[in-house]
Structure formats: structure tokens, C-alpha cells
Amino acid sequence: MNASDAAASISGKFSESVSGRNEFRGETTLVLRAEVLRDVCAFARDGLGFDYLVDISSVDHFGDEPRFEVVYELYSMKDGAHLRLKIPVSEDACEAATVSDIWPTADWHEREVYDLMGIRFTGHPDLRRILMWEGYPHHPLRKDFPLEGKPTDVPGVAFTATAPLAGGPFVTVPTDGTTQAREPRARTAGEVRNPEPAP
Amino acid sequence: MSDRSPICYDSKIEGNMIITRLDAAINWMRSNSLWPMPMGLACCAIELMAAGAARYDISRFGAEVMRFSPRQSDVMIVAGTVTYKMALSVKRIWDQMPEPKWCIAMGACASSGGMYRSYAVLQGIDHLIPVDVYISGCPPRPEALLDGLMRLQKKIMGESALANQKKALFESL
Numbered sequence: 001m002n003a004s005d006a007a008a009s010i011s012g013k014f015s016e017s018v019s020g021r022n023e024f025r026g027e028t029t030l031v032l033r034a035e036v037l038r039d040v041c042a043f044a045r046d047g048l049g050f051d052y053l054v055d056i057s058s059v060d061h062f063g064d065e066p067r068f069e070v071v072y073e074l075y076s077m078k079d080g081a082h083l084r085l086k087i088p089v090s091e092d093a094c095e096a097a098t099v100s101d102i103w104p105t106a107d108w109h110e111r112e113v114y115d116l117m118g119i120r121f122t123g124h125p126d127l128r129r130i131l132m133w134e135g136y137p138h139h140p141l142r143k144d145f146p147l148e149g150k151p152t153d154v155p156g157v158a159f160t161a162t163a164p165l166a167g168g169p170f171v172t173v174p175t176d177g178t179t180q181a182r183e184p185r186a187r188t189a190g191e192v193r194n195p196e197p198a199p
Numbered sequence: 200m201s202d203r204s205p206i207c208y209d210s211k212i213e214g215n216m217i218i219t220r221l222d223a224a225i226n227w228m229r230s231n232s233l234w235p236m237p238m239g240l241a242c243c244a245i246e247l248m249a250a251g252a253a254r255y256d257i258s259r260f261g262a263e264v265m266r267f268s269p270r271q272s273d274v275m276i277v278a279g280t281v282t283y284k285m286a287l288s289v290k291r292i293w294d295q296m297p298e299p300k301w302c303i304a305m306g307a308c309a310s311s312g313g314m315y316r317s318y319a320v321l322q323g324i325d326h327l328i329p330v331d332v333y334i335s336g337c338p339p340r341p342e343a344l345l346d347g348l349m350r351l352q353k354k355i356m357g358e359s360a361l362a363n364q365k366k367a368l369f370e371s372l
Contacts, residue, residue, distance in 0.1 A: 132319075133284055140318050149318025160283045161326075163316045 003028035003081040006048045014040055020086075029084040034096060037087050041072070041099045050074040050083060053103035056110060058089075058117040062143035067091040068119055072099070089119055098124040116141040133158050222359060229273070229299065230352040231261040236272035236296060238289060241279025243306040243338040250341035257341075260348050269295040274351065275328075276344075280308040281321040293328045298368075301355070303347055304330045307337045 001009075007028045011018045017040075020031030032040055044050040054073035061067055066088040074083040089096055098121040100106040110121040111130040118139035121127060128134065135154035138145055146162075153159040217224075235257075239247055250257045257263050266272045269292045281289060293302070304324050307313035310333045312322035324330060331354060334347040 131284075138318075145318070147317055156287070158283050158287055160318060161322070163312065163318065163320070163322050165316050 001048060001076070001079050001081060003083045006044065006050070006076075006081060006083050009048060010040055010044065013043060027082065027084065029086060031086045031088075034087040034089065037072075037085070038097050038099060038102070040085065041074075041102050044074055044083065044085075045102055049076045049078050050081070051077050053099070053105050053109070054082075056099075056106060056113055058113045058119055058141075060117065060141065060143045065090065068094070068117065070096050070113065070119060094118060095120050095122055097122055100124055115139070118142065136160075223356075226356050226358055230355040232264075233260075233262045233274045233301070233348070233351070233355075234264040234266050234272050235262055236269055236275040236292065237265045237267070238275055238277045238292070239279060240277070240281060240285060240289075241306075241308060241338075243278035243309070246338045246341055247276060247278045247305065247344065250344045255341040255345060257345065257348070260345065260352065262348055269293070270297060272296050273299070274301040274303060276303045276305055277309040277324045277330075278305040278338075280313065280315055281324050282319050283321055284319075286321045286324075286327060289324065290327045301331045301351055302328055303332045303334065303344075303351060305334045305344060305347070306339055307335065310335070313337060 004023065007021055007023075007030050010030060011021060014032070014036050017033045017036040018030055019033060020029075022029040022031075030040075052075040054075050055071075056073075057071045059069040059071065061069065068089040068091065070087050070089055072085040072087075074085065075081070076083075087096060096119055098106065098110055100110060100121075101123070107125070108130060110124055111126075111128060113119050114121060114124075114127055115129040115131050116139055129136065132140070133154065135157060137152060138150060140149070148163045148165045149160050151159075151161050237244070237247055249255055251263060251265060262274070269275075273296075275293055275296065277289065293300070302324070304310045308315060308320070309324050310330075312320050314337070316322075321327070332347045332351045334343050336343050339347075
């Protein structure tokens, strides 16, 4: 069964809960309502043969509602099929159901999403930070977290200070403009942080 | 034999005897048996290993005894990106090293944070511990590390007596 057939099968079985289906350059994506995620995942593993969860990632659509999106990359070892599932997560709830009992590998992926994006996974057996340390107060991959960081201190464990960006490369600003406006090669000190969007 | 060398030896005149200043003799011994504490944190550590292996052979400079115990080390080679999560551990290992001790910041990351201008990376190990030699490169080649080591040896040879260096420490004792 290839990914298109799998997506069709899921769309048929959970027709009222699949809010979007997208095929682009041979990649199949399904957008689901968050409530049915666990049912769809269990069906995908047991009924459709997606025995491998490649990755869980998350997207911060800062300024939009729902703000976050959690992305699941599924793979079938037998068929070589790759399917992507997405669920929206609102900023108020900031919660998603765990799939760590369906694919045990989800355990650490969900911890990473929790650590860096701040989305909590209900039912997770051990939801601790995985990269940053316990006591670090921020979730660094959120769009409203500055790249240079914020000063923190957990005595005896770790501290952080802001990095001197000095207008260097890789500094992005939230803007509607093109990539050049969003992420120029370098920015000189004193330049406006929030340039006008390109017409 | 150079006039400037603090250690002179002429077997025709002096036989089996060497006359020198105590400082010079101690510095000579210290600089030629620098036991490194290899603080390998990123890709620079690969070049550090290459410097220790046969082709570049850091033992030509008496620094081949990589001690993984800080209590037996003389020079800490901070090779790689120091994240904030690791930073206090590096400081703690540095504090456990006995005096006299030196530090080499190997590569761009250990010297200044390198390309990691970000929330996660300490912007140079000199924020926490005093650095004697900075080595540029990303990562530096083993020759650059050997050059840094030789510069550190030169620096040690010029040091005055420990009592002068560590006045505050001696007065507190």
C-alpha cells in the first residue's frame, strides 16, 4: 500500500476528522483534528503497516490561531511508504495526546517537542526536558524567543546569558516579506529590527 | 648556545654540572611535560586526537600524556563548543586541576562561541576560566594546536617564580 492509498483509507475511515489532505512532490500529508490522533495512529500502525515513526516535530505559526502544529512522520518498512500527519494545537491548551504507547520511539521525540516548543503531551510516561536542563524557564524554538537568548540562572546547574549578535547572520525577524527581508546575510548594528515588508 | 637562554650548558667547561636559576629549571621542566586535560566537546576534539596520533605526534613536545583526571593535568585544552549545559562542568573540572595550570582555547567556538551566536552556547570559555592561548580555526589543524602548545611553552619559560605569580594565594596561606 502506498502513501496515497493509506491517506485515502484514513480519510475514508475518519472522514469527519480529516480536515485537509495534500500531495506535493510525492509526499502525502493529512491534517487531522487533534482528538482522533491516537485512533488514526493506532489504525495506521495496525491496519496500514506504518510500523516506524520517523520523527515528531512541531511548527510555531506565531501570530496565527491555532498557533502550533505537531507533525508526525510515519514510515512503512514493508511498503516503503511515507505518510505525514499534522494536528493543530492552540496556544491556550498547548497540549497533545501522546503516541509513545503506540510507537515507543515517540517518548524522546515528544520530550524534545516539549523542551523546545513547550507543547505538553498528555499521558506521556516521563515528560521531562531532554536538551535544556530542569529549571530552564523558556522554550527556545518558539518564534517569540530571541535567538540571542535570555539570561537565566539555576545555581549549580547552568546559567545562560544573551549572545552578542551584533547584527550577524542567521538573525530572523517576524515579517511578511521575502526571505531576504526575513533573514538577510548580515545586518549592521543599529539597523531597524523590524523592516517594512516588501511590497 | 644563545645568550638569552635561561639554561646554558657547555659540557667542555662544566662537565656533568648545570648551573641555572631555579625558576628557569622549573619552567623548563614544566613546559616540556605539559600533561593535557583533553576537554573534547565537539569536532575540534577530532583534530586534538589527530595531534595526539603518530602523524603529528604531540609527544614530541612532551604533551602526549592525556590525563582524564583533572588532578594529574597541567593544561586544559578546551576543544569545541561549550554549551551552557556543559559550561559549569568545565569550570568544575578546571577548579579541580592543581596549580600551576594553563588553558588553551582551541578553535573558534571555545575562543568566542564561533558561529554559534545563540541561546545555547557560552560565548567563549574565557567567560569562566582564564585562557593562556587562543587558537583560531574551525577546527584548527593539528599543526595549529602544536603551534599553540609551543607558544604556551614559550610563555611558561618566561614566567617568574610562583611566589610572584600568586601573591594573593601565598599571602592567604
